[in-house]
Amino acid sequence: MSVLIVGSTALDSIKTPKAENPRLLGGSASHAAVAASFFSPVKLVGVVGDDFPRRYLQLYKRHGIDLEGLQVLPGNTFHWSGEYELNMNNRRTLLTELGVFETFTPTLPRGHQNSPFVLLANIAPGLQHHVLNQMQRPRFVAADTMDLWLNIALQDVLKLLKRLDAFVLNDSEAHQLTKEDNVFAALKKIHRLGPKYVIIKKGSHGSILSSPRGFFICPAYPLHKVVDPTGAGDAFVGALMGYLATAKGAVDENIRRGMIYGSVVASFCCEGFGLTRTTQITREQINARVKELEKLTRF
Amino acid sequence: MSVLIVGSTALDSIKTPKAENPRLLGGSASHAAVAASFFSPVKLVGVVGDDFPRRYLQLYKRHGIDLEGLQVLPGNTFHWSGEYELNMNNRRTLLTELGVFETFTPTLPRGHQNSPFVLLANIAPGLQHHVLNQMQRPRFVAADTMDLWLNIALQDVLKLLKRLDAFVLNDSEAHQLTKEDNVFAALKKIHRLGPKYVIIKKGSHGSILSSPRGFFICPAYPLHKVVDPTGAGDAFVGALMGYLATAKGAVDENIRRGMIYGSVVASFCCEGFGLTRTTQITREQINARVKELEKLTRF
Numbered sequence: 324m325s326v327l328i329v330g331s332t333a334l335d336s337i338k339t340p341k342a343e344n345p346r347l348l349g350g351s352a353s354h355a356a357v358a359a360s361f362f363s364p365v366k367l368v369g370v371v372g373d374d375f376p377r378r379y380l381q382l383y384k385r386h387g388i389d390l391e392g393l394q395v396l397p398g399n400t401f402h403w404s405g406e407y408e409l410n411m412n413n414r415r416t417l418l419t420e421l422g423v424f425e426t427f428t429p430t431l432p433r434g435h436q437n438s439p440f441v442l443l444a445n446i447a448p449g450l451q452h453h454v455l456n457q458m459q460r461p462r463f464v465a466a467d468t469m470d471l472w473l474n475i476a477l478q479d480v481l482k483l484l485k486r487l488d489a490f491v492l493n494d495s496e497a498h499q500l501t502k503e504d505n506v507f508a509a510l511k512k513i514h515r516l517g518p519k520y521v522i523i524k525k526g527s528h529g530s531i532l533s534s535p536r537g538f539f540i541c542p543a544y545p546l547h548k549v550v551d552p553t554g555a556g557d558a559f560v561g562a563l564m565g566y567l568a569t570a571k572g573a574v575d576e577n578i579r580r581g582m583i584y585g586s587v588v589a590s591f592c593c594e595g596f597g598l599t600r601t602t603q604i605t606r607e608q609i610n611a612r613v614k615e616l617e618k619l620t621r622f
Numbered sequence: 623m624s625v626l627i628v629g630s631t632a633l634d635s636i637k638t639p640k641a642e643n644p645r646l647l648g649g650s651a652s653h654a655a656v657a658a659s660f661f662s663p664v665k666l667v668g669v670v671g672d673d674f675p676r677r678y679l680q681l682y683k684r685h686g687i688d689l690e691g692l693q694v695l696p697g698n699t700f701h702w703s704g705e706y707e708l709n710m711n712n713r714r715t716l717l718t719e720l721g722v723f724e725t726f727t728p729t730l731p732r733g734h735q736n737s738p739f740v741l742l743a744n745i746a747p748g749l750q751h752h753v754l755n756q757m758q759r760p761r762f763v764a765a766d767t768m769d770l771w772l773n774i775a776l777q778d779v780l781k782l783l784k785r786l787d788a789f790v791l792n793d794s795e796a797h798q799l800t801k802e803d804n805v806f807a808a809l810k811k812i813h814r815l816g817p818k819y820v821i822i823k824k825g826s827h828g829s830i831l832s833s834p835r836g837f838f839i840c841p842a843y844p845l846h847k848v849v850d851p852t853g854a855g856d857a858f859v860g861a862l863m864g865y866l867a868t869a870k871g872a873v874d875e876n877i878r879r880g881m882i883y884g885s886v887v888a889s890f891c892c893e894g895f896g897l898t899r900t901t902q903i904t905r906e907q908i909n910a911r912v913k914e915l916e917k918l919t920r921f
Contacts, residue, residue, distance in 0.1 A: 410803040504709040506826070507846045527805070528827035529839075540828075540841040540918050547806045579921040619839050620919055622878040 324568045325364040325389075328356045328561065329429050329454045330444025330467075332369035332393065335597055336404040336418070337553055339411070344551075347597030348379045349403065351444035351467065354554030355561030357598055358588045359442070360386035361606050362565030366435050368392035368454065370427040372400040382602060391432045398423040411549045412526065431457040440568040443487075444557055445469050448479035455486055463567060463574055465489035465520075467560050473499050481516060488574070489520035491560045497523045506531055507538070520578065522563075524556050532582060536575055541582040542620055544590035544612055551596045555589040558601060562588035580613075587612040623867045624663040624688075627655045627860065628728050628753045629743025629766075631668035631692065634896055635703040635717070636852055638710070643850075646896030647678040648702065650743035650766065653853030654860030656897055657887045658741070659685035660905050661864030665734050667691035667753065669726040671699040681901060690731045697722040710848045711825065730756040739867040742786075743856055744768050747778035754785055762866060762873055764788035764819075766859050772798050780815060787873070788819035790859045796822045805830055806837070819877065821862075823855050831881060835874055840881040841919055843889035843911055850895045854888040857900060861887035879912075886911040 335349030352369045359365045366389040373395060383390055399422035407414045429450055437459045443451040443466035451466055458464075466487050472480055473496060480500075484490060490513060494506060503509040506523050510533035513521045524530045527546070532539040559582075566581035567574055587609050594600040634648030651668045658664045665688040672694060682689055698721035706713045728749055736758045742750040742765035750765055757763075765786050771779055772795060779799075783789060789812060793805060802808040805822050809832035812820045823829045826845070831838040858881075865880035866873055886908050893899040 412803075504711075505846060505848065507844050511846070525827065528824065531844075538844055538918050539921070540844070541921075542839040542841075542919075545806050545830075545837055545839070547804060547810070549804065583921050617921075619837050620841075622838070622840075622882050622916075 324439045325366055326359050326440040326442055326564045326568045327366045327368065327435055327438035328352050328359060328442045328444055328564070329368040329451070330355060330442075330446045330557070331401055331424065332367070332371050333401040333403050335553060336402070337551055337596055338404075338406040338417070339551060340407070340409050342596070344596045346376075346402070347599070348382060349554060349597055350401065351446065351554070351557040353598065354557035354592065354601070355442055355444045355564070356383065356388050357386050357601055358558040358561030358585075358592070359565030359568075360388055361588065361604075361609060362562065362584070363440075363568040365389065365565070366392055366438060368429050368431060368435065370394040370396055370423050370429075372396060372398045372423045375400045382598070386602070392429070392435055394427070394430075396423040405553070407551070411552060429454050439463065440564055441465070442560060442564045443467070443483075444560065448472050448476050448483045451483055452479065452486075463488050465491060465560060465564055467491045467556065468496065470496055470499060484513075484517035487518045489522065490518040491522045491524065493524045493526070493556060520574075522582065524559060526552070529586065530559070530582060532578065534575065534578060539579045539582065541579070541586055542616060544586050544616060545619065546590055546593055549593045550600075552593050553597065555592045558592040559585035559589040561585075583613055583616055584609065587616065623738045624665055625658050625739040625741055625863045625867045626665045626667065626734055626737035627651050627658060627741045627743055627863075628667040628749070629654060629741075629745045629856070630700060630723065631666070631670050632700040632702050633674075634852060635701070636850055636895055637703075637705040637716070638850060639706070639708045641895070643895040645675075645701070646898070647681060648853060648896055649700065650745065650853070650856040652897065653856035653891065653900070654741055654743045654863070655682065655687050656685050656900050657857040657860030657884075657891070658864030658867075659687055660887065660903075660908060661861065661883070662739075662867040664688065664864070665691055665737060667728050667730060667734065669693040669695055669722050671695060671697045671722045674699045681897070685901070691728070691734050693726070693729075695722040704852070706850070710851060728753050738762065739863055740764070741859060741863045742766070742782075743859065747771050747775050747782045750782055751778065751785075762787050764790060764859060764863055766790045766855065767795065769795055769798060783812075783816035786817045788821065789817040790821045790823065792823040792825070792855060806832075819873075821881065823858060825851070828885065829858070829881060831877060833874065833877060838878045838881065840878070840885055841915060843885050843915060844918065845889055845892055848892045849899075851892050852896065854891045857891040858884035858888040860884075882912055882915055883908065886915065
């Protein structure tokens with residue numbers, strides 16, 4: 324089955340202590356779509372300007388990503404610029420130019436409206452609602468968010484939570500949403516807001532799933548060097564959804580292994596700037612790291 | 623086989639946002655010894671003053687801990703006082719009264735000198751050396767440390783590292799020692815300083831082992847509420863050493879499961895002030911949480 328992915332499609336200018344890379348392909352939907360494409364067909368919904376490099380469209384296509392839902396509008400593509408500190412954990416935004424994103428309204432082509440798996444990657448929660456409103460009866464809906472929306476559009480996020488099967492957020496966002504320092508206490512509170520599956524991402528510390536079958540402690544793949552963590556969280560949830568869309572059996576039976584695949588694709592993402600590393604990998608390389616993670620956690 | 627444990631034996635006055643508990647039994651050796659006692663016989667080496675409450679001696683004895691190496695000297699027991707912030711992660715020391723600890727020299731009774739398993743729990747590295755100098759030929763030596771010794775006695779720590787089989791430290795100490803932000807890069811550097819086994823503790827994020835058989839990603843047991851994390855790291859390494867001392871087979875085959883037992887005993891430690899919770903548990907309760915961790919990490 325295919326995954327419909329809506330989110331931001333952007334040009335990212337990323338500065339680290341060691342390098343500077345202007346106008347890389349980025350955005351939550353780009354990272355999630357490429358990650359999902361290793362597992363299932365992907366339909367991308369987003370918007371870019373007429374400055375969007377053709378090579379990036381080709382990159383999507385090489386990954387078999389359906390671009391019927393990608394609007395190309397007159398104007399500039401959303402441009403984000405950020406700088407990482409030496410430890411690669413803290414980053415600050417240098418620049419946000421919304422461009423065509425400012426007035427974007429995602430409109431689903433008819434063929435997209437019955438997609439069974441829907442990933443509402445990080446984007447304004449109003450737009451996430453708008454996409455859901457156009458869907459017929461999706462089998463499984465997951466959403467990601469960011470601190471900004473918890474600050475300026477909390478009511479929209481809370482309404483969205485009631486429409487989701489799965490909600491994915493990072494630990495600082497979970498704290499922001501629940502005021503709980505303890506991740507397990509936060510998970511409990513988020514369940515009460517709606518979603519049956521809640522995943523809290525903890526960067527290099529892995530992630531935690533809370534589900535009807537209980538908790539799952541998902542490790543991060545060990546990396547000796549992080550080149551650029553931008554998009555790793557999007558890659559994680561993209562790969563998870565791609566895996567779920569094609570795995571046989573119920574979500575409950577597959578979601579743990581899906582998170583492991585998510586961890587692995589996220590680890591590749593961190594090994595290069597933007598999508599440069601992720602776009603080079605093969606399903607065999609992904610499977611090899613999954614096998615490694617099996618060994619690294621066995622006791 | 624038995625474990626010889628040297629470290630601090632103290633009275634801890636612990637303040638959290640919710641409660642204040644004066645003069646609890648504490649110290650690295652106390653926490654490690656009680657944790658190890660669930661798995662193997664323990665010989666404690668330390669010093670207390672003549673103010674040391676008799677009920678704490680009885681507590682050690684109830685856990686079958688051999689006190690022949692515990693000196694009782696005229697003067698006050700080492701007294702530490704600390705306060706935790708609301709998130710229970712940050713703590714500050716309010717008071718450190720060394721008392722009889724100031725002039726303490728650990729002297730091993732003859733029967734202690736051939737102990738096969740030795741845990742040099744957190745204490746001045748000079749004293750850790752002094753204990754090793756009295757040992758005949760221990761089979762497995764592990765040590766813990768703290769930021770203070772890395773600051774004021776780094777050369778002693780570096781010399782100690784060459785005498786160890788295993789070194790256990792937390793992530794901030796690993797950063798302090800190696801200047802590496804990346805935990806796997808730090809592990810590599812610490813191996814070069816001597817120890818074959820290096821374990822980096824990450825609190826609620828679990829711990830990472832680097833060993834001849836590769837890495838092991840060890841989860842923390844999920845706790846919804848932390849009452850007092852004091853001594854959890856000592857409990858972790860104490861239980862690990864107790865497990866190793868009695869498990870059949872080579873250390874390499876047992877150390878992963880030993881860390882899981884360490885995680886579990888550390889989780890109980892966090893559920894009460896000082897040793898109050900740890901002293902109440904049974905081996906059956908420990909085994910039950912180990913089984914839970916198996917389920918929580920399976921994929």
